Amino acid sequence: MSRTGLRLAADGWLDHLRVERGRSEHTLRAYRRDVGRYLDFLAARGITSAEQVREGHVSEFLAHLRTGDADHPPLAATSAARAVVAVRGLHTFLALEGETPDDPAREVSPPTPPRRLPSALSVDEVHRLLQAASVGDTPAALRDRALLEVLYGCGARVGEAVALDLDDLELGRAEDGTGGVVRLFGKGRKERIVPMGRYARASLDAWLVRGRPELVRTGRGTPAVFVNARGGRLSRQSAWTAIKTAAERSGLASTVSPHTLRHSFATHLLDGGADVRVVQELLGHASVTTTQIYTHVSTQRLREVYAQAHPRARSAARQEG
CATH class of the missing domain: 1.10.443.10 (Intergrase catalytic core)
Structure with a gap:
């Protein structure tokens, strides 16, 4: 599957979410943005097909989200977690559709947002x-x-x-x-x-x-x-x-x-x-x-x-x- 094929697969996954799962346009826009950044990340590392993606690439992408780069500020845990959920959803879809033999994102857990301490009055x-x-x-x-x-x-x-x-x-x-x-x-x-x-x-x-x-x-x-x-x-x-x-x-x-x-x-x-x-x-x-x-x-x-x-x-x- 080529880089173009990866993007077509992502479009297919988003169509699945909209038609079969009934996700809102707001959610779909957020997922499209997150997956688009993920595919750009893979392309910059020479990953041109879904079969080439390994668990380490997904983990590296998560770390990249948290540290940021010249074009993107570091993401908070909640935003990074949403992006990882999108990536996991894409790879689960590809595995279920038979496009890939396994799911490289299965063991990559989204970051846990810091637990806010409850406020208390004096x-x-x-x-x-x-x-x-x-x-x-x-x-x-x-x-x-x-x-x-x-x-x-x-x-x-x-x-x-x-x-x-x-x-x-x-x-x-x-x-x-x-x-x-x-x-x-x-x-x-x-x-x-x-x-x-x-x-x-x-x-x-x-x-x-x-x-x-x-x-x-x-x-x-x-x-x-x-x-x-x-x-x-x-x-x-x-x-x-x-x-x-x-x-x-x-x-x-x-x-x-x-x-x-x-x-x-x-x-x-x-x-x-x-x-x-x-x-x-x-x-x-x-x-x-x-x-x-x-x-x-x-x-x-x-x-x-x-x-x-x-x-x-x-x-x-x-x-x-």
């Missing part, structure tokens, strides 16, 4: 956010404050919070200051019981006594803890809108995402000395490996403790004093 920033969620004494204000207090106080996902029913709450006694527990259902309907602090409990009390009855009165009745203006269960989108509104009021809009309060819950527990496996149970993670990403978020706290405790980390002035 304790003061969480306080600002929660204060911003309770502007006024309307049912909606009481609900939004209770919602955010549960998200932060229990480390709940937004979907878990809006799925709460009244039977999932076991509130502690107000007179002794206990918060009680909440039953959350995570991924795969996996159930977990999470303690609830007194701030979350107080906010829930205010919402359940003074706010929720006003809204449920307009609807047909629902077991949902958090309801909308029509008395029905609050949606995930509406919950996110409440978080976004509070973030904008508090000046934290650029740092708050749907998972921010959950991330902050985990980070602050670890900063306070909680065992990572306890945090794993509270978050409902199936593996402690997932929870351990939060230990990286707390690196600043480790630095602070080290600076205060280690004799060789202290300043000269402090050592002399």
Whole structure:
């Protein structure tokens, strides 16, 4: 198969993706660009047929994408991964069509994008956010404050919070200051019981006594803890809108995402000395490996403790004093 034949084969693969697989024009343009660069790369190395391509050529192309050249800047892991996926798709197609005896790209894995550390607010920033969620004494204000207090106080996902029913709450006694527990259902309907602090409990009390009855009165009745203006269960989108509104009021809009309060819950527990496996149970993670990403978020706290405790980390002035 000649170089022209390689390009014809690539066109055939793209036609297959469009007609047989229904890929979008946007995806096809990206694949055409990536495969075109790959074929130029092969041609510059004297590769004129698909049968000449070896695994080393595909691996070299991946490295070339990551380092760049005079005409192309280095690609990020996500962009390089997309290009490798395109190349693998082309070679798989050629092998299945009988154009090549094997697939030289089969063992070349796309680069793994770096895992982004979850963002977490400081304790003061969480306080600002929660204060911003309770502007006024309307049912909606009481609900939004209770919602955010549960998200932060229990480390709940937004979907878990809006799925709460009244039977999932076991509130502690107000007179002794206990918060009680909440039953959350995570991924795969996996159930977990999470303690609830007194701030979350107080906010829930205010919402359940003074706010929720006003809204449920307009609807047909629902077991949902958090309801909308029509008395029905609050949606995930509406919950996110409440978080976004509070973030904008508090000046934290650029740092708050749907998972921010959950991330902050985990980070602050670890900063306070909680065992990572306890945090794993509270978050409902199936593996402690997932929870351990939060230990990286707390690196600043480790630095602070080290600076205060280690004799060789202290300043000269402090050592002399």
